[in-house]
Amino acid sequence: MLAALRNATTEVWDHRDLLEQLALRDIKLRYKQAAMGFMWAVFMPCLIVLSGLIIRYAMARIAGQTLVASDVANIAVKGVGWAFFVGALGFATASLVGNSSLVTKIYFPREVLPLSAVAAQSFDTTIGLGTLLVLLPFLGVRAHMSLLWVPALLALLVVFTTAASLFLSCANLFYRDVKYIVQIVLMFGIFFTPVFFEPSMLGTRGAHLAMLNPMTGILEGLRITIVAGQDLSRPITTLVHGVETPMWEPWELVYSAVWAIGGLLGATAMFRRLQPLFAEFI
């Protein structure tokens, strides 16, 4: 698997200009002849945050509480992360089949197609993050030492998304209904991933179950380090109705990293193995 990753890396590196051109193409196409222009980059996170706020407002009302600024910040941070994941996977899954005229006619390492989809989405997300950077101080977020965790968490997010992109683009080439399955899973995935809520709201067992989702460690990690300003190296608990409930477990980080790195190794190995068949089966 390591050999596959090494081969893929060398070949993709040799074609880095192609990767750049393809990502540039995707970005240009997203903004050319588009009514929203650069608003696109923040449109999806905005929608996610708005729907999260409605749900949280309803929850707070029933519990007889009110929404606070940090609730908005929580959802916004995780919303941007989730929007990246969903957006990248959506584009990447279709990237091989959508470029079938290239896949059947010209040789280049096929990894660059899903990778360029992830890269193009990264561009959008960078705009989203920039917007977030401006807004967060108004929501009461202050800089902490814990922000040092953020680059590592973002790297995990990108690696995990890349792994899933490689796997799904390849699967969609052989089985065309993968695209629809991905669409549905991503549509409802937001309810299985702590974006609108925190694992601790589900009680001790519920929290541990929610932590089995590899995205939980990444998104919650971002929230805890950015908004709550707490360190990830030790367990964090919170009081829910007087019961001490887990909010963060350090193993989540390791767990997510195993998924991301293991996934990348596995997906690359699979992609490399099947790549010679692409032109024939597409």
Add this chain to the structure above:
Amino acid sequence: MTDTSVQIESLWKKFRRGERHDSIRDLVPAAFKRMLHGPPAGHDLRDDDFWALQDISFSVGRGEAVGIIGHNGAGKSTLLKILTRLLQPTRGSYSTSGRIGALIEVTAGFHQDLTGRENVFLNGAIIGMRKAEIARRFDAIVEFSGIGEFIDTPVKRYSSGMNARLGFSIAAHLDPEILIVDEVLSVGDYTFQGKCVQWMQDTLRNGTTVIFVSHNMDAVLSLCNRALLLNHGKVLAEGRTVDVIGEYYRGGAGYFVELRPDVFARTIAFSSTHDETNVVDAGERVTYTHTVVADRDCEISPGLQIRRENRAVVRSSYARMRGEPLRLAKGESTTLDWSLFYNFPAGAYTVSYFIEDAKGGYHDFMNGARIVIVGDDPKVKSECYVGMSLVQESERTLSGGGALKLIGRR
């Protein structure tokens, strides 16, 4: 350092006919079926498999130009796709040395919404150029394509000719060591085609190895010194281009004439004074002898037709020459001698014989009875006068077809 650019050894490629399971919904029942009936036998040819390539071996030397010809579906494209790493051979091996450039569907990487400039960079990267390389050659690419001021217009506003010209220009500036060309020299207008051919010849002179696939026999003839004829996935002939093209036409390539339902005249013999070789010197004279027999009393008109790339160059028949059809009694046979003056430009020609009735229906049509490759003779090239030879007054009734002359009837 070896002087072989491409080496192919015993290459086999299997394809599957019919539909595959391409959704998970179909896969699940199929997987159950396999569990019940056991897996399909390993590498053997199943009912719905076929060999697109069978045991192909050949090598191309550095700087050599090799033509690959054959009917549609003969396996040419499959072979090219293997060489360009798009497909994996089922068996066998191949090796290439040096950067491969392919002139195949040169606009495949274009995106219609991007401008010409953006597409030059995108497509250049797709075919394997570095960004700096493209930037350096950008002006040359635009210059060659003749797109000029439209380079900043989205390519969706281009005509198809402009599209193809830009695509070709990008690919032409890749500067590969091995160039694979599949039927693209016919893009653009007459001027651009001339430019392409000129470019190809320059490329060859620079020592680039070229593998050239085309149905244009004249192009193959003029560019390649060696050729390979594929037929149903097998190498049917390999050798000097003229000989291989001859073999290709003998297979009855690309010309089909429907005979009338009630045939009552047949050819029983056909020969020529030049049967031992295909190659004719420009300006040489060849006599063709055609023997026909009638199955009942009839009026027919036997004749010859010389074609180049499916276009008739010379065509003549008995009725045309004599002003009246040939009358034969039942069972009678006769022999006609035709003299053909090969004052033709260099190229591949097919000689076909036929027996016509008065209304243009055919009793017999033998496509490509002889293949003639007219050699390149600079003396003749400039003074070819096919179809306008001056015939003596006394021979006026025999003068219909220009260079083709009916000598007599035996």
